[in-house]
Amino acid sequence: MPTLAEIAKLAGVSPAVVSRVVNKDKTLRISKETLERVQEIVRESGYTANRAARSLRSTETGLIALVVHDVTNPVYGEITKGANAAAAAAGKAILISDASGGDEGTARLMELVSGRGIDGLVLQADQSLSDQVLARAARENVPTVLLQAELGDGMPAVVLPDKEAARLGTRHLIDRQHKAIGCLATAEGLSFTENRIEGWRAALSEAGLPCNDSLVRYSLPTIEDGRRAMEELLKMQPDISAILCCNVVSALGAMAAARDLGRRIPEDCAIVAIHDIPMADFVFVPLTTVEMPLYELGRVAIEQLMTPAGASGRETLVVSKAPRLIHRASS
Amino acid sequence: MPTLAEIAKLAGVSPAVVSRVVNKDKTLRISKETLERVQEIVRESGYTANRAARSLRSTETGLIALVVHDVTNPVYGEITKGANAAAAAAGKAILISDASGGDEGTARLMELVSGRGIDGLVLQADQSLSDQVLARAARENVPTVLLQAELGDGMPAVVLPDKEAARLGTRHLIDRQHKAIGCLATAEGLSFTENRIEGWRAALSEAGLPCNDSLVRYSLPTIEDGRRAMEELLKMQPDISAILCCNVVSALGAMAAARDLGRRIPEDCAIVAIHDIPMADFVFVPLTTVEMPLYELGRVAIEQLMTPAGASGRETLVVSKAPRLIHRASS
DNA sequence: CTGTTAGCGCATTCAA
DNA sequence: TTGAATGCGCTAACAG
Numbered sequence: 001m002p003t004l005a006e007i008a009k010l011a012g013v014s015p016a017v018v019s020r021v022v023n024k025d026k027t028l029r030i031s032k033e034t035l036e037r038v039q040e041i042v043r044e045s046g047y048t049a050n051r052a053a054r055s056l057r058s059t060e061t062g063l064i065a066l067v068v069h070d071v072t073n074p075v076y077g078e079i080t081k082g083a084n085a086a087a088a089a090a091g092k093a094i095l096i097s098d099a100s101g102g103d104e105g106t107a108r109l110m111e112l113v114s115g116r117g118i119d120g121l122v123l124q125a126d127q128s129l130s131d132q133v134l135a136r137a138a139r140e141n142v143p144t145v146l147l148q149a150e151l152g153d154g155m156p157a158v159v160l161p162d163k164e165a166a167r168l169g170t171r172h173l174i175d176r177q178h179k180a181i182g183c184l185a186t187a188e189g190l191s192f193t194e195n196r197i198e199g200w201r202a203a204l205s206e207a208g209l210p211c212n213d214s215l216v217r218y219s220l221p222t223i224e225d226g227r228r229a230m231e232e233l234l235k236m237q238p239d240i241s242a243i244l245c246c247n248v249v250s251a252l253g254a255m256a257a258a259r260d261l262g263r264r265i266p267e268d269c270a271i272v273a274i275h276d277i278p279m280a281d282f283v284f285v286p287l288t289t290v291e292m293p294l295y296e297l298g299r300v301a302i303e304q305l306m307t308p309a310g311a312s313g314r315e316t317l318v319v320s321k322a323p324r325l326i327h328r329a330s331s
Numbered sequence: 332m333p334t335l336a337e338i339a340k341l342a343g344v345s346p347a348v349v350s351r352v353v354n355k356d357k358t359l360r361i362s363k364e365t366l367e368r369v370q371e372i373v374r375e376s377g378y379t380a381n382r383a384a385r386s387l388r389s390t391e392t393g394l395i396a397l398v399v400h401d402v403t404n405p406v407y408g409e410i411t412k413g414a415n416a417a418a419a420a421a422g423k424a425i426l427i428s429d430a431s432g433g434d435e436g437t438a439r440l441m442e443l444v445s446g447r448g449i450d451g452l453v454l455q456a457d458q459s460l461s462d463q464v465l466a467r468a469a470r471e472n473v474p475t476v477l478l479q480a481e482l483g484d485g486m487p488a489v490v491l492p493d494k495e496a497a498r499l500g501t502r503h504l505i506d507r508q509h510k511a512i513g514c515l516a517t518a519e520g521l522s523f524t525e526n527r528i529e530g531w532r533a534a535l536s537e538a539g540l541p542c543n544d545s546l547v548r549y550s551l552p553t554i555e556d557g558r559r560a561m562e563e564l565l566k567m568q569p570d571i572s573a574i575l576c577c578n579v580v581s582a583l584g585a586m587a588a589a590r591d592l593g594r595r596i597p598e599d600c601a602i603v604a605i606h607d608i609p610m611a612d613f614v615f616v617p618l619t620t621v622e623m624p625l626y627e628l629g630r631v632a633i634e635q636l637m638t639p640a641g642a643s644g645r646e647t648l649v650v651s652k653a654p655r656l657i658h659r660a661s662s
Numbered sequence: 663c664t665g666t667t668a669g670c671g672c673a674t675t676c677a678a
Numbered sequence: 679t680t681g682a683a684t685g686c687g688c689t690a691a692c693a694g
Binding site for chain 1: 332377379380381382383384385386387390392393394396401402403404405408409411412415416419420422423424425426427428429431433435436439440442443445446447448467470471472554583586587609610612613614615616617
Binding site for chain 2: 686687688689690
């Protein structure tokens with residue numbers, strides 16, 4: 001682990017020259033000879049600039065923090081993959097933080113934000129966590145992009161074509177002659193939950209079908225909560241013959257609930273879920289899904305973060321790749 | 332974002348005092364009065380030490396890199412979760428790198444290692460990636476722990492009770508009267524692959540059953556490759572009535588292959604897979620699994636990384652929590 | 663008991 | 679075409 005100064009001494013030049021060679025300073029005019037000598041020594045000594053020192057000077061760390069709520073969830077995995085690729089392409093590394101890590105994790109994150117430990121923050125927002133972290137980030141001027149959810153505070157966000165996806169899934173059910181179509185929504189109060197419900201509602205309205213609130217039930221994106229919500233929904237609205245499930249993971253719970261209540265899928269209860277994951281093909285009844293551009297979501301979030309702030313006028317960016325219906329046996 | 336010096340000026344003390352207050356230096360004796368004044372100012376100014384500067388001085392970054400091969404794979408997700416929790420508890424953050432990110436990602440990683448950008452490295456090893464990164468890490472003296480696989484070079488590793496798990500799964504099949512039990516192994520040449528095969532072999536030997544190499548087929552941990560391997564295995568060894576599948580994800584492909592070849596599960600072909608994931612319950616035939624302590628693996632890896640090097644004499648640490656058989660319909 | 667001093671390794675003026 | 683000087687913000691010795 002040689003230092004700049006050591007390389008310089010070895011090459012018989014000043015540290016400044018080495019620095020500029022390493023950083024490919026275009027304005028530097030030195031003899032081809034010296035240039036090559038320096039490069040040679042850099043190469044064979046395996047020199048790499050010390051990151052701490054560089055960060056101290058440049059106030060850039062090359063790190064972007066990505067906060068998700070459950071690294072175990074395959075949906076987030078796909079997002080992470082996209083983010084990772086975009087970050088790598090831009091010479092940044094991704095620091096991941098599972099928000100379910102609790103207060104310890106949050107504290108760590110706040111420290112990173114305040115201590116200029118990261119160049120940017122991609123936050124899968126929900127009301128609880130985001131408030132504190134965000135407030136801090138904003139105050140400390142760390143560029144931040146919200147993932148999936150807008151918080152309505154003018155913070156830049158990157159979102160999926162949620163309404164379109166929900167409408168697509170719902171229309172598919174309508175096309176298959178369903179008249180009473182319920183909606184197993186994601187967590188209440190989040191913007192994408194509202195957007196998806198709106199899409200569901202729009203499709204139903206267009207078809208002249210009922211879409212009152214009693215057909216909607218909220219659920220967290222877990223198997224257990226999907227099961228609970230589905231049970232409640234089917235008990236309160238026994239006429240329902242089909243469900244738009246706004247999240248694949250809760251859809252698994254929903255399917256189990258339907259089965260346990262003696263409903264055959266799709267005969268007695270058709271199901272369409274938003275988000276396609278590889279597992280969808282292997283579920284006990286292969287699950288019809290609306291594929292969403294998750295990878296792109298991650299990618300765009302990182303790219304957005306790195307554009308000079310406010311480059312694009314709009315605060316919220318919708319990932320443009322269209323959702324796609326993948327028809328399987330559950331509908 | 333005030334600096335130490337600014338806080339010091341505000342409090343009318345020297346930077347050194349503030350530094351020591353912030354870092355809770357026990358040997359510092361100052362009047363309770365000054366202490367409280369400094370703390371008060373620190374609090375209300377929201378001061379947090381600049382990480383770059385601190386790193387430069389202390390040569391610690393508070394960052395640990397975790398390299399996995401597919402963030403999308405729920406198995407790795409669980410490991411990441413454990414690692415994340417352990418890291419947070421120790422005041423470290425996790426920098427994740429998906430090795431499938433390609434050369435860009437690897438280059439980034441090497442830069443981090445060489446540039447003292449991380450305090451430690453947890454590497455889910457496979458032959459390709461690990462060589463370069465590891466060599467670099469070793470040379471630069473970055474503490475490294477191998478995940479799951481030993482590379483036979485004396486590098487510290489944390490592994491699962493692989494042999495025991497394979498034996499447990501195989502014995503379960505033997506107990507159910509299967510005589511011809513194949514093994515769909517993980518990637519060839521990795522230590523845990525060998526260990527699992529050994530466990531399978533041990534269970535068969537103990538029962539006096541055949542366990543020759545023609546009953547073994549290697550597969551990557553993907554659905555597609557699991558399908559391919561299973562097809563080959565069933566075609567070459569049509570007498571097989573049961574399979575120990577060394578990875579859940581490839582098990583999904585294997586189940587599909589069995590079904591497509593007209594084999595009913597479990598009647599014509601029983602399947603047990605290593606690693607339990609929530610989805611296992613929802614597969615078209617619920618999958619019997621051997622649950623492995625994945626979360627603990629992640630946790631222990633981080634803890635191991637942070638123990639003073641060589642604290643424990645042994646190079647390879649086996650996660651002690653025992654595997655557990657979860658019996659479902661596929662066997 | 664507290665303050666002063668001296669770098670950590672780098673990038674960047676400005677001067678030569 | 680190159681080099682010397684300076685400071686990023688912090689901490690650890692050492693002075694006072």
